[in-house]
Amino acid sequence: MTVGRNMQDQGGRGETSRLEAFSDGVFAIALTILVLDLRLPPVENVTPSGLISAVLDLWPSYFAFALSFATILIMWINHHARMGLIQRIDGLLMFANGLVLFMVVTLSFPTAIVGEYLTGPAAKGAVFTYAVFVLATSGAWNVFMVAMKPERGLLRPTVPASAIATTRRRVAFGFTVYLVAAGLSLVNAYLGLGLITAMWGFWGVVAYRALNEHRAWSTEATEA
Amino acid sequence: MTVGRNMQDQGGRGETSRLEAFSDGVFAIALTILVLDLRLPPVENVTPSGLISAVLDLWPSYFAFALSFATILIMWINHHARMGLIQRIDGLLMFANGLVLFMVVTLSFPTAIVGEYLTGPAAKGAVFTYAVFVLATSGAWNVFMVAMKPERGLLRPTVPASAIATTRRRVAFGFTVYLVAAGLSLVNAYLGLGLITAMWGFWGVVAYRALNEHRAWSTEATEA
Amino acid sequence: MTVGRNMQDQGGRGETSRLEAFSDGVFAIALTILVLDLRLPPVENVTPSGLISAVLDLWPSYFAFALSFATILIMWINHHARMGLIQRIDGLLMFANGLVLFMVVTLSFPTAIVGEYLTGPAAKGAVFTYAVFVLATSGAWNVFMVAMKPERGLLRPTVPASAIATTRRRVAFGFTVYLVAAGLSLVNAYLGLGLITAMWGFWGVVAYRALNEHRAWSTEATEA
């Protein structure tokens, strides 16, 4: 019977790791194609120093590219940590994961807009657009956390309910911050963008800790 | 001799999972590059609110992007469920799988057309084009189901013939619906697009059920 | 000692499958991004039937896309079959594999040219360009086959030398055919393109047979 149980678990893990591999692929591609918007507009009869300053003038595009790259990389780490707590998948989690992937893929669109309009008169509109997409991404993560609720029975038995509660609070907190960032961006584009940038510093720390905590639980799980 | 049988099976599964991994990669990339057609046409001296309304005006592109994203994601889930029933691959299945991947990859082309022309005078032509590509995709899936016929001997022994028959009927039904959608789109673009959109709600439910059924058979298979 | 030998073999297989996974990724991406050149040039105030005929007028692009898609898909199958015969990797094989991947990735460039110029006055130049790239790809495969020579000691012990000799002859034959196709395309674009298209029918058959032969050897290998 223990063997039966193990088999079922393996079956469950098989589905989970398949979904993880697919999601990893989408994260990796979404992150890489961001660079396709980093292109110099054609310049005629330019001098070497003229070309170098044209390259430097693209700094808003570099910044937006770096911000979105870091955002997707950190979301990937957090996705992994969260998937590591899951034992089996159901319809709601599948849907929530699809929603997260959809937003991850979509991020290249507002990134291109910030790169193009950050230094022009429409800067506030550009950052507002970016903030709204980040807010929707955060919304998708909130649905994901609902799908992971301990009472829904998808978690590995060694995962403490308190850990999920902490992550849910953080994800809900993130949603509030991005809401503020969207409002703030209509007042001052740089303030709004600064708040979003500060947030991924926070998520970077969460990502690192979550990985460590997850490893601890996995060890427990295999030792138990 | 049992070991010999198992080895052969493993060999077969090795080929199958290799094809699955490759197909997964194509699905993931096809789904991600859809976003590359979501780009704002350059606007000069625009105000923040002008930029935001330019972003909102792109809604047909968002809709077409979301529709094709969901379509490919659901086809991926169904592809997985169907591949999970297969024990070994032959030439016809390889060919049918290649045809399905070809249509999956191609979907970004009519998606861009719907995004561009849905609100203009050529809307009917745009949705008709989209419907024809979806119809061809459905055709590829019908060939795939022929290759999976129980009498062709590729299925795992635990898979009931009735399950395949049900899936074949659904896939044939889908073809008819897309044929109607193509005709309907020449009368009214929104009706045609609405029918296609409704169909992926149906496939989403099929995908979820198929996954569950497949898991049950796998368990049987490992228990037998 | 047998165990030591097996470990070494596994180590070798580990490197091989890592290279295979990476190569698979490149094949999958190269094949998918072909669709990015399938885009309708913007048309203003077009009618539904005008849009549909604009879509139909793109047929050279569809043909070139389908040809290159099939080419890469079949090369992927053949790549797999050939890698399956290999036990360990050395520098020359690594280099030859890199060269093959380079040509696979590059194929989207002449594909776009054929799509654009096949029906215009420069058709012969477009098909000639395509043929030269296919010829270079065939050259890379010839280097790959040199790296796989039995006397170089990379093959699995169960692989008969005759099988390698057959594949080498076919790959060398392909090079000659593409050379003829390049010359022919300067006389008549459609004849040149027809010969290249006919060749991938040949490779499709080779791919299917190679897969079957490989499976047979694997079984031998595990049984031995």
Next chain:
Amino acid sequence: MTVGRNMQDQGGRGETSRLEAFSDGVFAIALTILVLDLRLPPVENVTPSGLISAVLDLWPSYFAFALSFATILIMWINHHARMGLIQRIDGLLMFANGLVLFMVVTLSFPTAIVGEYLTGPAAKGAVFTYAVFVLATSGAWNVFMVAMKPERGLLRPTVPASAIATTRRRVAFGFTVYLVAAGLSLVNAYLGLGLITAMWGFWGVVAYRALNEHRAWSTEATEA
């Protein structure tokens, strides 16, 4: 207790191979999308020979494409060899790896610039830009090597400290060479580009040796 130790090791290896698979994906995509900048500008009413010379005139783009393709392929091999020495991941290594991936992805941007401007009056500016990006990539690798320092405890116990020291010296040497190349490119574009090209010949040799050395250590590790 040995079993416990082994489990922990496996857990560590699990994280490592997950990071490796993700990184492999990014390398493969970054390398493939380089081809998207290899496009012929539209030409009207061109003759076959006119089209062929337009294709030949793109040689700076081919050269830049081939250089960056080889650069990323060789970095992938070196990345693999270095990851093979690692037993577990910590925050600094994760960050350093993210930085390396960021620079790998970014490389397509200066590649497009060299392709566009190498034969024009701004050639020095184009190669200088390329050299600066390669220099930053080298900087990321230097951080990576700091994260791999033996005293940080991430290495497999069988890896000799001298091997890491050698790699660190080479990576630091590379940084100096790219610094010289950046300076040189402001004097003569072709000299700067020639030095960068020569360097990847060096890295190619390192990559090949590193793979061999790594295989030796792995064997030791499994034999110990």
